[in-house]
Amino acid sequence: MEVKKKKIEDTLRLIPLGGLGEVGRNMTLLEYKNSILIIDMGFRMPEETMPGIDYIIPDISYLLENKRYKNVVGVVITHGHYDHVGAIPYIWNRIGNPPIYAAPLTKGIILKRQDEFKDQPKLDVNEVKDGSKIKLDVFEIEFFKQNHSIPDNMGLLIKTPVGNIVHTSDFKFDNFPVNEKPTDFKKLESIAENGVHLLMCDSTGAEEPGHSLSEKDIFENMDKIFAGAKGRIIIATFSSLINRIQQAVTLSEKYNRKVGFIGHSMKSNVEVTKKLGYLKSQKGTLLKKVAETNDLPDNQVTILCTGAQGEENAGLMKIATGEHQSIKIKPGDTIVFSSSVIPGNERSVQILKDDFIRQKANVFHYKMMDIHAGGHAQRDEIKEMVRIMKPKFFMPIHGQFSMLFANARLAEDECGYKEDQAILADNGNIINVTKDRVFIDNKSVSAEYIMVDGLGIGDVGEVVLRDRQMLAKDGIFVIIAVVNRKTGKVQESPDIISRGFVYLKESKDLLYQARKKVIATIERSTTSGQVTNWTYIKDTIRNNLGDFLFQKTQRRPMILPVIIEV
Incomplete structure (x- = not known):
């Protein structure tokens, strides 16, 4: 069969x-x-x-x-x-x-x-x-x-x-x-x-x-902003939104403004799109350096920059904090956030808006009118x-x-x-x-x-991230103890280095008790200098000291015990 x-x-x-x-x-x-x-x-x-x-x-x-x-x-x-x-x-x-x-x-x-x-x-x-x-x-x-x-x-x-x-x-x-x-x-x-x-x-x-908004709607609303702006217009958006950059350039030409750019990715994308013919502009509209805008009347200036999400080192943040080498905010400047806020960035963006408003700039964002699609x-x-x-x-x-x-x-x-x-x-x-x-x-x-x-x-995994999170949250606490190899006793008082945990000068009692804990832990674990496992003792110090510091401060820093035998 x-x-x-x-x-x-x-x-x-x-x-x-x-x-x-x-x-x-x-x-x-x-x-x-x-x-x-x-x-x-x-x-x-x-x-x-x-x-x-x-x-x-x-x-x-x-x-x-x-x-x-x-x-x-x-x-x-x-x-x-x-x-x-x-x-x-x-x-x-x-x-x-x-x-x-x-x-x-x-x-x-x-x-x-x-x-x-x-x-x-x-x-x-x-x-x-x-x-x-x-x-x-x-x-x-x-x-x-x-x-x-x-x-x-x-x-x-x-x-x-x-x-x-x-x-x-x-x-x-x-x-x-x-x-x-x-x-x-x-x-x-x-x-x-x-x-x-x-x-x-x-x-x-x-x-x-x-249905999603058309770019035509965005263009019409941006036109209203340009028509009403008396000073400089600073537009923050993603450098990858080529269509939005084109709108800003087109409107700048309509209202007799020159355009400067801030941000590495912004400049890079503008260079590529201009070279390939995807970004259309008249001769002389696009400035090579944003510092050139300082030589023009404010009502003839548009600046496009990155940082609409409140990124710490982006162009918009530097402008807001006065750290940008060429552009400083003036009363009457118009700031346009032409992007939606990515979840998680709300607080950073709000701080940016507040900074600009305090400096008497006019701020527009997508919740006020349709300026982002x-x-x-x-x-x-x-x-x-x-x-x-x-x-x-x-x-x-x-x-x-x-x-x-x-x-x-x-x-x-x-x-x-x-x-x-x-x-x-x-x-x-x-x-x-x-x-x-x-x-x-x-x-x-x-x-x-x-x-x-x-x-x-790929060399940063969960363990490294966890360490970084711990350092960012509760700081680091390094304790250095010198131990006599023959007797197993701690010589002198252990040194303590603390960063991001407590201010040493104001925590003398806490540090005194921490030193006592470390000395007691080491000397309990050593007998006439016959130590077989320093790794175990360091782990014990880390656990005991961690519990003690948490009990006293409700914080658990990264603890690094360093033991030097002499």
Whole structure:
């Protein structure tokens, strides 16, 4: 009797290494047999509980295991925001230097940032545009333009052996964008004609009802501010909001103002966009140095700067505190916060606003009038995208878990999808995609936070972070004891060094008792100098002294016992 072999389903594995359950760090793998396609390679900013950390990047352990990176056929980049391209300098050369495919502005931003990494090999960046089609082994990719807050933003149609996958990128539907054509709905419909098996859809605006604001509305409100301003106008925004920068330049020219720039990333992006023709301006409008604005009448000056989130070392903070070498606030200046506040930054931004108001500046922000539009589709736009694409399966991407959940529920409650058709995944999940179904595997891959601290990549883990948090919270308490090797007795009084815990001159009684505790602990643990385990004694000092200091102060500093044998 012939035994039939069980047919193995043809399966594509979709593996998000970042971007799900968080905003930023976007990176996704599509793996089919021995071919891996990478979508985006971004970073995210650290949380407040991560002192000293510069960025957080995706965990590429899966690619490094068994040298899977050798199977990478290419990296496609959707657009030039750093949450999609920022990790390239830290990852690309560790995975075999695969070819990168990006639109012209995105390519320019990638290469400009790479200039800061002189020791890296030259990037292999291939230029694509709206309508470009490329074939990377089993993957056929078509790029299509999507409106966002930066030009050259591309959605992806990925033809795979198991069906067509559409990746929306970050997107919004805007009938009146800045320096761009509006969404081409006929193009979207043509993409959907051959059937969409899985739609990977931006979730960042999925909790917001209705339709996102058009850049036309922002432009009209900014125009009112320019028309009423008698002095200098200082606009703080993200350096990556190229469309907002263009609006400011256009309005400055309308009202006979010159434009200066503050902030490394702001200057860098302006240089790239101007060179590639994405930032349009008349000759002489853009100043080479912001100090040149001091030679002009105040009503002929616009300054664009970074720091709208209250970042400590950014340009706007330096202006507010009087630390900027060229720009000092004057009564009558107009300050425009043209960005929403990222959760967690509310207090820093409020302090900034207060500082400017105290200095008699006029402050405008997005809660007062519509001077910021997000670059992400809200609920009505997401429903329209689903209506056009008619995907068999729907997978929310890009956003905090609440945003992903809202997007999945939107698909179920308002678009007619069943729960098993709306795939709610997390970083590290393996999403199996076959011709008939899409489901999350019971296995997963590592998708931990990889932290960048200066030149170090991944060498700061939970233990180091915990130490930094402890130092920031309760300070450090170093106690140095000299012990006689023969007798086991402490010679003289132990020295104490305290930083960020107590002021030594005002805590003499506490320090006296702490010294007694240390001496007693050491001498109890030594017998005629026969010490076998100094590590154990140091741990005992750390625990006993920690309990004592907490009892007296309700604070537990990092305690470092130093024992010197003589």
